[in-house]
Amino acid sequence: MRTEELLINMGPVHPSTHGVLRFKLTMDGEIIRKCDIVMGYLHRGTEKLGEMKTYLQFVPYTDRLDYISAFPNNYAYVKAVEELAGVEVPLRAEYIRVLTLELNRIVNHLVMLGSLLLDLGGSTMIMWGFRERENALQLFEMLCGARMTFNYIRPGGVREDLPEGFIPKLNEFIKDMENRIVDYEELISGNEIFIMRMKNIGVISAKDAINYGMTGPSLRGHGVNYDIRKIEPYSVYPDLDFRACVRNECDSFARYMVRIDEMRESLHILRQVVDAMPEGKPTSQAKYGIAPMTGAPTAVSTYFPRIFTPPPGEVYSRIEAPKGELGFYVVSDGTIKPYRIKIRSPSFCNLTAIPKMVEGLMIPDLIAAFGTIDVVLGDVDR
Amino acid sequence: MLFLAMWTGDIMFANAYDLIVYILNFIGIYEPINNIFETLGIEYVLRIIIVFVEIAVLMVFALLTIMFLTWMERKVVAIVQARYGPMVTGPRGLLQPVMDGVKLIGKEDIIPAKADRWIFTLAPFIIFIPALLIFIPLPFGESLIISDLKVGLLYIIAISAVSPIAILLAGWASNNKYSLMGAMRAVAQDISYTIPLALSALAIVLFTGSLSTVDIVSAQSATWFGFIPKWFIFLQPLGFLLFLIASIAEMGRIPFDFQESEQELVAGFFTEYSGMKFAMFFLAEYAHLFSVSAIVVTLFLGGWSFPFLNLLPSGLVPLVSFGIFLVKTYAIIFFAMWLRDTVPRVRIDQLMNLGWKIMIPLALLNLLATGFLLTAGVF
Structure with a gap:
């Protein structure tokens, strides 16, 4: 026939x-x-826009890359700029940053789990995930007034200090979250049908995964211990006790389990950050560069100048975003605007591995594999 | 007065027709009406009218049930997912199904330009009408049955086998790849799961020696030691399990909802449908949910029977047994809804494997074992 x-x-x-x-x-x-x-349906020309903005003005644009987890985007860019300009950041600011990063990692994984299960036909997880995400978003709202696009981490520190009552609420969240992760595991991890759908699906070898440029939790599901927080420590991560979560099975289930493990690790980090939170200012007080303040100085706690000129040069700086390696390549020509910004987004590189994963499988497997790669299209098409 | 008479009286009815005649008799209008028709020489018209009344009552019951089920589904999902569900329209959102109906009637009825107009229009009817026809041989309670068909079980399985045709028609006529794939899947699934369904129902027939649903229920109304009901679930645990799984697959609900599989095929075979045509698929699905649950109850959970029911005055039994039947049916429906909220969907080939490689052999084995044990006289 x-x-x-x-x-x-x-x-x-x-x-x-x-x-x-x-x-x-x-x-x-x-x-x-x-x-x-x-790809490319959501292309907004973010990188080009960066060339038209001052260093500070570009921070809100980074919020719109991976809109599920905007703090890591903020931080990755700001870290690049700070490295370029050689800015010393107060310790308290770094702790606050790590706090937001890890909180955002949990939020990201909650959304990922929810949408993964929704793709597989289980409608409950997304509601449960969003219930806890709501608590985290309220914490974000306390921090900076925004729920998804924060514009909170700035060159030289963070925008505001922690508000009153933040730490108790955070502790409450951590305590609640511990029990919730157990709930999620009871709902999903042991579910026969879920295991049937995930085990040995979307398998590619660790070598292929590396060759495709996969990073983050998606790569760590392939037995590759590659966590930028460990191999190229930044911020205060060297002082914190945590482990990179690795699974060896190379399939969708392993990639899913890495997420669950990471949420636990993030909670562990959050507890340490809360305990070790130092006193001090959340923003660098250093007067940096030529820094002609335009307009009257406002009461905002940004002692760090709004307009500054890093020396000519280039820097590639990367962090472990919830989805993988998020890198910013920033070139300065000594003016108030970057000469070039290139974003190495984790979603884009991870996504390219999909065709290799799914050939010979079925559409439902494509959806399962795609769900475990955890892609946000704002991050893929910049 | 009527209830009082039923309370004290000692009457049995063969079916709902007799019950209506009894009620009319009790009010005292049956004789005069019958006389009028007899003098005209057309007493069969009266019989037809009474049958129509039966059907009307059944349809109203079916539609109300469907409406209630849509509400119940949302509430159950909401409770599992830690939300409220519909709360605004009516008390606790009870009027939400009415609002949905009004909304769907108000929608534009779109027929795609390249669709096969006739088949496209016909398909929703072909799926909706059999969904209601299944209600005919269902024993809702003692003597509450429209027609006690001698081939009741066969009729039910045959009628529910019509829906794959409608699904295929809908999928084909839509002229849409997703629709066609959804339809193909649904048909493959329906056919492969009707086999274990029929086989495990057949094991019941070995016990009763009759396909009539009334006989099947009355075979279960006895008890062991006076209080353990002789339901077939205790004699046929494997058969019950197979039948339940197969009927959930027949309903097309979440572990097996390939007809839609929203995340893969947009909406499966009714991707292109809108307005009332869409509503008819939707309603048929819930009619199916109720009728299949009712069949599970009839075959394995003793239907309307319950221990000590015979202690009640026999006139009251139809009403009480109807209540018992509803409680049991809604228990199965709740199970199906609960399952839907808890598990993800299996994959189409896994579904086929389960159907052909596990369930059909098990169903055959069950049938064989039942036959051996029956001839050996164990039961």
């Missing part, structure tokens, strides 16, 4: 592509023979 291959366009608007992403699938019945990824 002569059969024809069927071309299916999954997306750009499809319930499980998490945004505007298009899979061009060549199907042989239910089996995917070829998978092409068409």
Whole structure:
């Protein structure tokens, strides 16, 4: 019998592509023979926009990259700029930053778990995840007034000090979260159907994963101990006790389990940060660079100048964002604006491994594998 | 007065027709009406009218049940997911289904330009009408049955086998790849799960020696030691499990909801449907949920029977047994809804493996074992 291959366009608007992403699938019945990824539907020219803005003005744009977890974006960019300009950051600011980063990691993984289960047809996890996410977002709101686009981490420190009553509420969240993770595991991890859908699905070897440039939890599910917090420590991470969560199975289930482990580790880090939070100012007091303040100085605690000129040079700085290695390559030509910004986003590189993962599998497996890669389209198309 | 008479009287009815005649008789209007028709020589018209009344009552019951089920589903999901669910329309959102109906009627009825117009329009009816027809041989309570068919069980399985045709028609006529794939999946699933369904129902028939649903229920109304009900779930635990899984697959609910599989196929075979046509698929799904649960109850959980029911005055039994039947059916429905909120969807090939490689052999084995044990006289 002569059969024809069927071309299916999954997306750009499809319930499980998490945004505007298009899979061009060549199907042989239910089996995917070829998978092409068409990206770029959400391209906003963020990198080019960076060249038109001063260093500080670009921070809000980073919020819009990976909008699920904006603190790491803020921080990755700010870290690059600080390295470029050689800014000394107060210890309290670094602790606050790590606090937001790890809190944001939990939020990110909650959303990831929820949408993964939603893609598999389980509708409960997303509601449970969003219940706890709401508590975390309220903490973010206390910090900076915003729930998703924070613009909180600035060159020289953070925008505001921790508000009153923040730490008790955070402690409450940590305590609550510990029990909730147990709930999630009871709901998902032992579920026969979930295991059937995830085990040995979307397998690629560790070597392939590295070659495709996968990073973060998605790579650590392949037995590669690659956590930038460990191999290239930054901020106050060297002082903190935590481990990089690694699983060896190379399949979707391993990538899922890494997320669960990471949430526990993040809680562990948060507890240490709360205990070790030093006193002091949250912003660098140093007068830096030529720094002509434009306009009248305001009462905002930003002692750090709004406009400054790093010396000419270039820097690539990377952090372990919840989705993987987030790097900012910033080139300064000695003016108040960066000459070039290049963003190495984790979602983009991780996504490119999908076709290799899913060839010979079915659409439901594609969705399962795609869910464990944890992609945000704002981060893929910059 | 009527209830009082039922309380004291010692009457049995064969089916709902007799019950209506009894009630009319009690009010005292059956004789005069019957006389009028007899003098005209058309007494069969009266019989037809009474049958129509039965059908009307059944339809109203079915539609109210469907509406209630849509509300109940949302509430159950909401409770599991730590939310409130519908709260605004009516007390605790009870009128939400009415609002949904009004909204769906108000929607534009779109037929895609390249769709097959006739088949596209026909498909929702073909799926909706059998969903209601299944209610006919269901024993809702003692003597509360529209028609005690001699082939009741066969009728139920045959009627529910119509829905794959409608699904295939809908998927084909939509002229949409997702619809077609959804329809193919749904049909493959329905066919492969009807087999274990029928096989495990057949094991019941070995016990009763009759396909009539009334006989099946009355075979279960006895008790062991006077208080343990002789339900077939105790004699056929494996059969019950197989039947339950297969019927959830037949309903197309979450571990097996390939007809839709929202995240993969957008909305499966009804991707292109809107307005009332969509509503008919939706309603048929819930009618199916109720009827399949009712069949599970009838076959394995003793239907409307319950220990000590015979202690009640026999006139009251229809009402009480109806209540018992509803409680049991809603227990199964609740289980299906609960399952939906807890587990993700299996994959299509895993579903087929489960159906053909596990459930059908097990169902055959169950049938064989039951046959051996029955001939050996163990039961």
